[in-house]
Amino acid sequence: EDKVVQSPLSLVVHEGDTVTLNCSYEVTNFRSLLWYKQEKKAPTFLFMLTSSGIEKKSGRLSSILDKKELFSILNITATQTGDSAVYLCAVEYNNNDMRFGAGTRLTVKP
């Protein structure tokens, strides 16, 4: 069965900490892996990863994909309270299928 598993499910840190969120997957015909950030509204797109070992970076956020071990990580350095959100991982596979993980709820305390 196709599945996407995120860990941890929730995380509480203090401002300035660095966090690593994990997303592992088992799907047929992998196409891409996407990360979204969801605050109290619509998820917003962060990154799309298709190739192993190539880091995508945007400010304090970065992500990398390992297609051999079937996982991706999302790193956030020097966390701020505005980083508090649910982070969603989604995997595209087959021709047009997409599956989401349960999400990681990150809380950053001042």
Place this chain on the structure above:
Amino acid sequence: DVKVTQSSRYLVKRTGEKVFLECVQDMDHENMFWYRQDPGLGLRLIYFSYDVKMKEKGDIPEGYSVSREKKERFSLILESASTNQTSMYLCASRLPGYGHEQYFGPGTRLTVT
């Protein structure tokens, strides 16, 4: 600026009522999706549509139907609402094929009493 809008942010309905959730996108996307989001379960796909008048069942279609009469509009219908359909409903759209991110609406929080 791309936009996906949903007809209501909050909705309260009674058990047995017929419920319509509307989603409109202005990006001329062929693909549109309806998800429900529940704590600990993430986003689960209810139905999706590749084009006008086309629909495909997702992972949890039971108790739901959809309608796509125009490219920009995708409606989710709860024929007879039940309390276990209390949830956050998210609509999304994207270009066809893979390698494109989905654009999400703000969500509708539906409570069925």
